[in-house]
Amino acid sequence: MSHVEVMTGNQAASTAxxxxxxxxxxxxxxxxxxxxxxDISKAIAEGKLDALISEVESEHSAMSVLEGAxxxxxxxxxxxxxxxxxxxxxxxxxxxxxxxxxxxxxxxREMISPQTLWASAQDSLSVxxxxxIQYYVENNQEILDTILQAFCVAExxxxxxPINICYDGFxxxxxxxxxxxxxxxxxxxxLPQCYKPDHIYLDxxxxxxxxxxxxxxxxxxxxxxHLEAQQRALTVIEEAxxxxxxxxxxxxxxxxxxxxxxxxxxxxxxxxxSMTGAAREAIDRLQSEGLPIGLIKIRVVRPFPKTELRELxxxxxxxxxxDRNVCFGWNTGIIYQEVLAAISGSPSIVHQPFIAGLGGEDxxxxxxxxxxxxxxxxxxxxxxxxxxxxxxxxSVSEExxx
Amino acid sequence: xxxxxxxxxxxxxxxxxxxxxGCSVELTLRTVMKVLGRNSVLAIPPGCMxxxxxxxxxxxxxxxxxxxxxxxxxxxxxxxxxxxxxKRQGRDGIHVVAFAGDGxxxxxxxxxxxxxxxxxxxxxxxxxxxxxxxxTGYQRSGATPKGAWTSTTPYxxxxxxxxxxxxxxxxxxxxxSTCSPAYMKxxxxxxxxxxxxxxxxxxLHVLNPCVGGWGFPPEESIEIARLSVKTRYxxxxxxxxxxYHITVDIPNPLPVSDYxxxxxxxxxxxxxxxxxxxxLIDQQWQELKALEQVGVNGA
Amino acid sequence: MPHDYVAPxxxxxxxxxxxxxxxxxxxxLAEEKCVKCGKCFMFCPVGAIKxxxxxYHIDLEYCKGCGVCSHxxxxxxxxxxxxxxx
Numbered sequence: 001m002s003h004v005e006v007m008t009g010n011q012a013a014s015t016a017x018x019x020x021x022x023x024x025x026x027x028x029x030x031x032x033x034x035x036x037x038x039d040i041s042k043a044i045a046e047g048k049l050d051a052l053i054s055e056v057e058s059e060h061s062a063m064s065v066l067e068g069a070x071x072x073x074x075x076x077x078x079x080x081x082x083x084x085x086x087x088x089x090x091x092x093x094x095x096x097x098x099x100x101x102x103x104x105x106x107x108x109r110e111m112i113s114p115q116t117l118w119a120s121a122q123d124s125l126s127v128x129x130x131x132x133i134q135y136y137v138e139n140n141q142e143i144l145d146t147i148l149q150a151f152c153v154a155e156x157x158x159x160x161x162p163i164n165i166c167y168d169g170f171x172x173x174x175x176x177x178x179x180x181x182x183x184x185x186x187x188x189x190x191l192p193q194c195y196k197p198d199h200i201y202l203d204x205x206x207x208x209x210x211x212x213x214x215x216x217x218x219x220x221x222x223x224x225x226h227l228e229a230q231q232r233a234l235t236v237i238e239e240a241x242x243x244x245x246x247x248x249x250x251x252x253x254x255x256x257x258x259x260x261x262x263x264x265x266x267x268x269x270x271x272x273x274s275m276t277g278a279a280r281e282a283i284d285r286l287q288s289e290g291l292p293i294g295l296i297k298i299r300v301v302r303p304f305p306k307t308e309l310r311e312l313x314x315x316x317x318x319x320x321x322x323d324r325n326v327c328f329g330w331n332t333g334i335i336y337q338e339v340l341a342a343i344s345g346s347p348s349i350v351h352q353p354f355i356a357g358l359g360g361e362d363x364x365x366x367x368x369x370x371x372x373x374x375x376x377x378x379x380x381x382x383x384x385x386x387x388x389x390x391x392x393x394x395s396v397s398e399e400x401x402x
Numbered sequence: 403x404x405x406x407x408x409x410x411x412x413x414x415x416x417x418x419x420x421x422x423x424g425c426s427v428e429l430t431l432r433t434v435m436k437v438l439g440r441n442s443v444l445a446i447p448p449g450c451m452x453x454x455x456x457x458x459x460x461x462x463x464x465x466x467x468x469x470x471x472x473x474x475x476x477x478x479x480x481x482x483x484x485x486x487x488x489k490r491q492g493r494d495g496i497h498v499v500a501f502a503g504d505g506x507x508x509x510x511x512x513x514x515x516x517x518x519x520x521x522x523x524x525x526x527x528x529x530x531x532x533x534x535x536x537x538t539g540y541q542r543s544g545a546t547p548k549g550a551w552t553s554t555t556p557y558x559x560x561x562x563x564x565x566x567x568x569x570x571x572x573x574x575x576x577x578x579s580t581c582s583p584a585y586m587k588x589x590x591x592x593x594x595x596x597x598x599x600x601x602x603x604x605x606l607h608v609l610n611p612c613v614g615g616w617g618f619p620p621e622e623s624i625e626i627a628r629l630s631v632k633t634r635y636x637x638x639x640x641x642x643x644x645x646y647h648i649t650v651d652i653p654n655p656l657p658v659s660d661y662x663x664x665x666x667x668x669x670x671x672x673x674x675x676x677x678x679x680x681x682l683i684d685q686q687w688q689e690l691k692a693l694e695q696v697g698v699n700g701a
Numbered sequence: 702m703p704h705d706y707v708a709p710x711x712x713x714x715x716x717x718x719x720x721x722x723x724x725x726x727x728x729x730l731a732e733e734k735c736v737k738c739g740k741c742f743m744f745c746p747v748g749a750i751k752x753x754x755x756x757y758h759i760d761l762e763y764c765k766g767c768g769v770c771s772h773x774x775x776x777x778x779x780x781x782x783x784x785x786x787x
Contacts (some may be wrong), residue, residue: 023486023487024490024736026483052486054523056482056517056521057513057514057520058514060475060479060513061476061482061514061517063477064472064482064483064514066482066483068472068479068480069483069484069486069487070487070488071470071484072484072491073491074483074486075488076483097709099708100708110780156781160708197709200707202443203471204441204467204468207463207466207467207469208468209457209463209464209470209710209711210457210458210710211469211470211709212458212463212464212471212709212711213452213457214709215459215460216458219459221706222706225707227704229707232683270631275445285597295681350592406752409742413748416715416718417747417763418719419718419720421725421746422763423767424765424769429746432746432748455745458715458716459712460713460716461704461706461713462711462714462716463714464711464716465715466715527755560747570744595705621767621772623746623758624744624773625772642755655787
C-alpha cells in the first residue's frame with residue numbers, strides 16, 4: 001500500500017530513484033540538487049537500498065561512471081544542476097548516442113554569470129539537442145511519479161535513450177509538499193526489476209567492440225535510428241503515463257497537459273515546470289471574469305510533442321509562451337521558439353513571447369494575469385502582427401517592461 | 403612459467419592494426435593482453451591505439467575481447483562504473499583494464515584517473531607514455547620532457563616532465579610500477595602483479611619510444627627504450643602498498659647524452675640543457691633510493 | 702539472430718588491416734646462427750615471429766618490416782632483405 005509523506009522535491013526524487021531498484025548511482029553535490037545524492041547515500045549506508053554508489057570527484061565522472069555501469073548492464077541514476085550539467089556535457093551527449101537508458105534528475109538552476117544559485121531551466125534547455133529525453137514537471141508528486149515512468153520509457157526497446165526529469169531548483173527541490181509514496185510491490189508491478197540490454201554491453205562472455213571508428217554513412221544510420229527512437233518515445237511516454245494512471249490513479253497527461261481549454265478558448269498561455277501552478281490560478285481568475293483564455297503545460301520538451309500541441313491550438317487565435325530561460329540570438333525564450341516551430345504551419349495564430357522568473361525570480365499569479373490579458377487582447381485584435389516583441393515580466397517595478 | 407611461455411599465449415588484439423612501423427606501444431599492448439587474458443574488458447581512449455584500429459571499424463572489432471572507446475577525459479571513471487556493475491553481479495574475476503596514452507592520463511584524463519585512484523577502485527590502468535600527443539601529430543603533453551621538440555614546442559619544451567608514477571604512488575593505491583618494453587620479464591611480472599591485485603587500483607606507467615615523434619629508425623625502438631633505463635632517464639621500480647622497490651637496478655648508469663643524442667627531438671638541446679637534464683635524473687634517482695628506504699608512508 | 706545496430710558496436714568479426722603490404726624489407730632467419738633465445742619473438746611489435754617446438758619461425762603475413770627482430774638478435778641471425786620492386 002502507498003503512504004503519504006511530506007517531502008521536498010529532492011526527497012521525492014531520491015525516494016523514486018530508490019524505488020526503481022537502481023544498481024549503480026553516481027552523483028556529485030551541487031546546489032540545489034545535493035540532498036538527492038545525500039539521501040541516496042544514506043539509504044545505501046543504512047541498508048535500505050541495495051545498490052552501489054560511486055563517490056565521484058566531479059559531474060563529468062558521475063556521468064562517466066554511469067555510462068560504464070550501463071555498459072555493464074546496470075540500471076543507473078544520477079542528479080545534477082546547472083554548472084554540473086555543463087561540466088558533464090561531454091559524457092552527457094554520449095549517453096544518448098550510445099543509447100544508454102540512464103535516468104538523471106535535474107534540479108534546474110540558472111547558468112552563471114552573474115553568480116547565482118536559483119531556478120531557471122537555462123541549464124537543461126541549453127542541452128536539449130544532446131539526444132536525451134527531457135521531462136519538465138510541476139510539483140513534487142509529479143517528480144516522484146515521472147522518475148518511475150522515466151525508467152520504464154528509457155529501457156523500453158522502442159526507445160533506449162537516457163532521460164532527464166527536470167524540476168525547478170528551490171521552488172520544488174527545497175519546498176515540502178504532500179506526496180503519495182507507492183510501496184515497492186506497486187512499483188515492481190509497474191517497472192521491470194532489472195535492465196537487460198542486447199543492443200550494447202561489455203561482457204567477456206559475449207565480446208563486442210563498443211563504439212568503433214565509424215564512417216559517415218553508417219553514422220547517419222545511427223543518427224536516423226536515434227531520431228526515430230525519439231519520435232517513438234512520444235507514444236511510449238503516453239503509454240507509460242496511461243499504465244501508471246491505471247496502477248496508481250494519477251494522470252500526468254503524457255507529453256502535454258491542456259488546462260481549461262475548450263472550443264470557446266481564444267487564447268492560451270504555455271508554461272513549463274513549477275510556474276504552472278501560478279498560471280492555473282491566473283487562468284481560473286480570468287475565466288471567472290469570462291475571458292476566453294486557457295493553459296497548456298508542456299511536460300516533455302524532447303521529443304517535442306508538436307502534433308499534440310498543434311491539435312490543442314487548432315481553434316486558438318493567440319498564444320503566449322512564458323519562458324524561465326532565454327534563447328540568445330532570438331531575443332525570446334527557448335520554449336517560445338519550440339512552439340513557433342510546431343505551429344509554423346498555422347498562420348492564423350498570433351504568438352507572444354514572455355520572459356520571466358530568471359535567476360529564481362518569482363513568477364506571480366499577477367504576472368500571469370498580465371500575460372494572459374495581453375494574449376486575449378492579441379486574440380481579439382484583427383489583422384495584428386504575428387510577431388510580437390518579447391515582454392519581460394519583472395517584479396521590481398511590478399509593471400510590464402518592453 | 404617462463405616469460406617466453408607467457409608471450410606464447412593467444413594474442414587477442416587484431417593481427418593487423420595500423421600502428422607505425424616499429425611501434426613499441428603495439429608490442430606493449432599485445433604483451434599486456436597476453437598476460438591479462440580473455441576475461442578482461444579493455445578501454446582504449448582516443449590516442450595512438452584507438453586511432454590504429456584496436457576498437458575496430460564500423461561493425462567490426464579490433465580485438466577478440468570486449469573493447470571500447472572511453473572519452474579522452476573519462477577512461478578511469480568509465481571503468482569505475484563498469485567495475486561497480488560487475489561487483490553488483492558478483493563477477494569479480496573480470497579484469498577491468500585501461501590502456502591509455504599520456505595525454506589521456508597525465509593531462510585531460512587526470513581528474514578522472516586521480517578520482518578513481520583516490521576511491522581505490524579495482525582497475526588496472528596502463529599508461530603508455532610516448533611523451534606527447536603523437537596520434538594527433540606530435541604535440542606537447544605534460545609528459546613531454548624539457549627541451550624536447552614537439553610540433554607545439556618547435557624550439558623545445560620549457561618545462562619538465564610531470565612525474566606521473568610518483569603522483570599516482572602518492573594516492574597510496576596498492577600497486578604502482580614503471581615498465582619498459584625493453585625489459586620484458588620485468589614488464590610481464592608487473593602486469594601479473596596488477597592482475598593479482600584484488601585490493602584496489604593498479605597503475606602501470608610504460609615509457610614507449612615513438613619512432614616518428616622522437617625521431618629514430620624503427621628497428622631501434624627497443625634499444626631506445628633500453629637506453630632510457632640504462633641512463634636512469636626512466637628508472638624501473640614499483641610501489642607495493644607504499645613500499646618503493648627499484649626492480650632493475652642500474653649501478654653504473656650511462657650518461658643521459660647517450661640517450662639524448664639518439665633522438666631527433668633533442669637535436670636542439672644545448673649543453674647547458676643537457677647538464678640540467680643529467681642533474682634532474684641524478685636527483686630523481688637519489689629520491690627514488692631514499693624512497694626505497696622510507697617508503698611513501700615514511701615508515 | 703543478426704544484431705540490430707541500435708547503438709554503435711562491432712560484432713561482425715575482427716577488423717584486420719593488411720599491414721604486410723606496407724613492408725619494404727623483410728626478415729630472413731639463418732637457422733644455423735639461431736641460438737633460440739626468443740628475443741625476436743619477444744620484441745616483434747606485430748607478433749609475426751611464431752614459437753614452435755623446434756625454434757622460431759617468421760610469419761610474414763602482417764610483418765611491417767620494422768627490423769626490430771634483426772636489430773635485437775644477439776647472434777645476427779636475422780637479416781633484413783629489401784622487398785622486390787620496392
